[in-house]
Amino acid sequence: MVQKQYRHASGLGHAIINSRNNARRSQRSGQDGTDLYHEQRQQNSTRLQSVTQERDLDEFLSTAELAGTDFTATKLNIKILHQDQQNPYLLTAEQELETSQRQQSNRQRLTVPRRPAWDDTTTPGELDRRERAAFLEWRRGLAELEERHDLLLTPFERNLEVWRQLWRVVERSSVVVQICDARNPLFYRSRDLEVYVRQLAETDGKDKRNLLLINKADMLTVRQRRLWARYFKREGISFAFFSAAMAGLEDAFAVLNIGNVVRQELDYEQDLDDVTAEDIHVLSVDELEALFLKTAPPTENETEKIYIGLVGYPNVGKSSTINALIGAKKVSVSATPGKTKHFQTIHLSDRVVLCDCPGLVFPNFASTKADLVCNGVLPIDQLREYTGPAALVAKRIPKEYIEKVYGIKIYARPEIDGGTGIPTADEMLGAYAVARGLIRSSKGGRPDESKAARVILKDLVKGKLLYCQPPPDEDPVEFNRATYAI
């Protein structure tokens, strides 16, 4: 029993014993026992460094068995974190890096299905068979990517009929507009669709162009638009900012752009110098229509119609954009994903015809399910595991901002008590549930965190709680600072 206790305490015990022995050894090594200066120095240096000490410390960290406690050592600073500070459904910084490297090396496998080749001799039956076979092959490739490489993908469209609609839109259009949500443009962009558009242009011999329309630009600050504009320009991506919500509200819309000029001067930054006021201008509907015409490849004559394909994930605002363009409610707008079911053509003017594709989720990488929920591609009402997405909200959006939006107070375990100062999912949800009186009757009146999560996550997706993802290599905290300072 005694032995067992001794073994159990070996890490910490050894660290202490070694340190005592070191001290004794150093005392003994003094020739005459009077060299106090050297002794002190030796003791001091033992305290401040070193290899031996690190070894003892490592041993301590790797063998300590304090239940519910995790250790992180940063240089000479040791932080003791409670395990509940790291949500098991989120990735650690190391895992994030590792996942992102794996994603990078498999990026070219995120394809959209291609329509197989056909000509006048192909019968409809034969084409149907080929399309099904090609589609199955494509699905197999993505399934393999998910399973063998352990990569999480968006819940991409698995209905061949929807992809057939996309094929028709892309074949028909001379400009393919991918509409993205400004809060995370790259998440909603399919690079491979752009490749497909270029390939089709080559095989069909009819020029086609790509355009990325960053909708919901009203959710971005001027600086955020500038950083994105710089990124897109450097990447050679044709882009434009738009706000379907503001398009009809002239005063609010004007503020978006007048604000630009004033604030642009105020927050002048050298490295954003190559971004012009035009690059970050939020287009009016007339300007958007003019951009479609300008982007389209030259036509043989002035009367030839130009087909503009509008493509995008559910809920990025395709219907709102079309409504803004046509200026009348001919297309219904809804907050429910997946409303637009069929490819429809809308004659905007004598020259411009819009081809509206059903909203569809492209294959793209995601780091966690929580990330998918926060980007609005997994339905919140059917959510069972809500702590991951809630923890992501609490991690990304400063506590003070959440408190202000809801008029609540959130307790977060302070750093001195092993916390991070950032609320955990439970701390944030508990505070919200208590403040709103969301109580679980079946659990003896305990706060209903699941209901709280649903409300908060829906507010995030709607933009009431605002978080914007920065371009690659930009710091998210810095990127969102102005939003949370208001």
Ligand SMILES: Nc1nc2c(ncn2[C@@H]2O[C@H](COP(=O)(O)OP(=O)(O)OP(=O)(O)O)[C@@H](O)[C@H]2O)c(=O)[nH]1
């Ligand atoms: N803040 C803001 N919200 C917008 C904007 N455009 C659309 N929305 C909102 O985003 C939600 C989805 O808009 P829709 O136009 O229905 O989206 P959709 O892409 O047509 O969706 P599907 O029909 O499912 O394909 C609605 O709640 C809109 O009010 C915008 O420019 N700014």
